[in-house]
Amino acid sequence: MEIKLSKHAGFCFGVERAVGTVYDLIKTGKTIYTYGPIVHNEEVVRELEEKGVKVIKSEEELESIIPEKDAVAVIRAHGVPVKIQELLSKKGFEVVDATCPFVKKIHKTVMNKNSDGDSIIIVGDPLHPEVIGIKGQFDGECIIFKDVSDAEKFVPEAGKSYTMVSQTTFQSKKFKEIVEILEKKEYNVHVVNTICNATEERQRAAETLAAEADAMIVIGSAGSSNTRKLYEICRNCCENTFYVQTPNDLDMSKIASADLVGITAGASTPQKLIEEVQNNVRGTYF
Ligand code: SF4
Known part of the structure; x- marks a missing residue:
């Protein structure tokens, strides 16, 4: 069995930048909030929560928060409506805008x-x-x-x-x-075509790989729309396409007969997770 990782897979520029911003802010010792999960990936969000980062889940929740004196609110790569940005400032948060350029x-x-x-x-x-x-x-x-x-x-x-x-x-x-x-x-x-290059690159690379693979693994959170789209694209070219959120989601018996296993991952999937899935497949079949 051969395992091939797609040429473009995992964190894109905007997600890397937003997650990096939060990690940099953690070092300041301030109280950090993000408006919505910083990326659509539970693993990343859980890791940040363990470091004390709080997630504001909705406008209603934001309305009810009385922020600490040093509270910083990070706007994630997806961006927010103007009224939310205004509300964050009105509430007294220091607003750090990590919306992807x-x-x-x-x-x-x-x-x-x-x-x-x-x-x-x-x-x-x-x-x-x-x-x-x-x-x-x-x-x-x-x-x-x-x-x-x-x-x-x-x-x-x-x-x-x-x-x-x-x-x-x-x-x-x-x-x-x-x-x-x-x-x-x-x-x-x-x-105005505003589809991002990172998305197109991922989609094209995944399509090329899925066309030659006997089985495709698409890694990403269920809430990640770009991962879902990658899955659809791969599924069109390769019937044996599997959507996994964690390495444990993959039923190894389903890829047992594949000569070539392709792996791709959405723009909000961390490198660590991609490596874990790769290692799991390797550990089972090599
Ligand atoms: S996929 Fe979204 S967040 Fe990532 S670089 Fe493109 S626009 Fe930015």
């Missing part, structure tokens, strides 16, 4: 549209914090396309201009399909 760029694009009357279309999961954060930069009408079918059903308001951005982790193939639908219908939509 690529997400920040989307915020700016959307914010600029507040003054010129365009409506916004966001392609992505309406319940994902990144999409909620993008939406929360805009005062006007904001439409969300969850999938290609929403673009097919879309009927624009007469005379209205739209600016369309995407969740950074949206599947690029589906995004292109959506753009093609809108172009065919000749709608007045200014498209």
Whole structure:
């Protein structure tokens, strides 16, 4: 059996930066909070909680908190709506913004549209914090396309201009399909492709590996949308694709007959976990 790790797997630049920011702040001895889990990975969050980092789980919880004098609130890579950032400051937190610069760029694009009357279309999961954060930069009408079918059903308001951005982790193939639908219908939509390179790189590398592998292991938290997308992509090319959150989730008997086992991991999966899964497979079959 051969094990191949995807060329691009695990922490992306934005996640690495946000997690690093929290670890640096821990050294200051201040009381550290994050608004929402810093990344969509339970292992990372648990490790930080053990070091005293507190997670604010919702706006309601934030409303009820009386922060310590030295409390710092870190905004995670996905970003937050303007009103949450304002509420954190109002509450007396020192706010450290670890929003990924690529997400920040989307915020700016959307914010600029507040003054010129365009409506916004966001392609992505309406319940994902990144999409909620993008939406929360805009005062006007904001439409969300969850999938290609929403673009097919879309009927624009007469005379209205739209600016369309995407969740950074949206599947690029589906995004292109959506753009093609809108172009065919000749709608007045200014498209800004905001899918992140890290996502595309991971998706392309995973697809290439899954096409040659007999079994694929996709590592990441159940709550990680980019991991779920990697799983979908790999599953399309390789029937024996397995989604695991921890090394223990993998039923080794399912990959026993594979000559080539491919491994990939979402952008919020730490290196440590990837190594553990690799070592588990090696330990069983080598
Ligand atoms: S996937 Fe891209 S946009 Fe999202 S946090 Fe990572 S680097 Fe930033």
